[in-house]
Amino acid sequence: MQKQNPSIEEQVPVPVYHPTPSQTRLATQLTEEEQIRIAQRIGLIQHLPKGVYDPGRDGSEKKIRECVICMMDFVYGDPIRFLPCMHIYHLDCIDDWLMRSFTCPSCMEPVDAALLSSYETN
Template identity: 85%
Template sequence: MKEHEPIPVYHPTPSQTRLATQLTEEEQIRIAQRIGLIQHLPKGIFDPGTEPSEKKVKECVICMLDFVYGDPIRFLPCLHIYHVDCIDDWLMRSFTCPSCMEPVDAALLASYENN
């Protein structure tokens, strides 16, 4: 008996959870656009550097774990940083920064229009 791949679960709104097969065409388009926008957010590798700074970000506010040298991180337009997996999952539910609640898509779209 062949095992089936699990059907991806998406969040058309932050409080709704539906299987990919249950999404309307409009919701599928919105989620595809959201995935595309997330992929355009800059990524990097966490490197605390050698300068001790009181303001230096030490933990991902989503998972509450300290950043470790080499962790894959993503930068939001508001300059907050998060683990890539944490923020990508967050942004699939809500397109706002979890720290400052700044809408990510508006800032992202504005930065494209200015280029």
């Protein structure tokens, strides 16, 4: 019978957030206002459309071959997210990026402005 060290099992990493692009803090160190802003940002990110990379589905996607964040080629079946400016990225790459900066890494278009204006017109 193996003896396990309970102190290692009980250690759960505390999430790290970026209240502003230049700041990095543990979730336990955020102010209430920062927690609210981060929760709102997570909510907005979840409203962005996602899909699966399929280079044969649409001819316009053929020229998009790599995620500009990780510089890795898209592979058929990769989970992707679409920004309002129509740029696509790996889901995990863009979600992490948007937690730091709410602009498209390719065209620098503010993502929240496009999202908020789409809500106002609906």
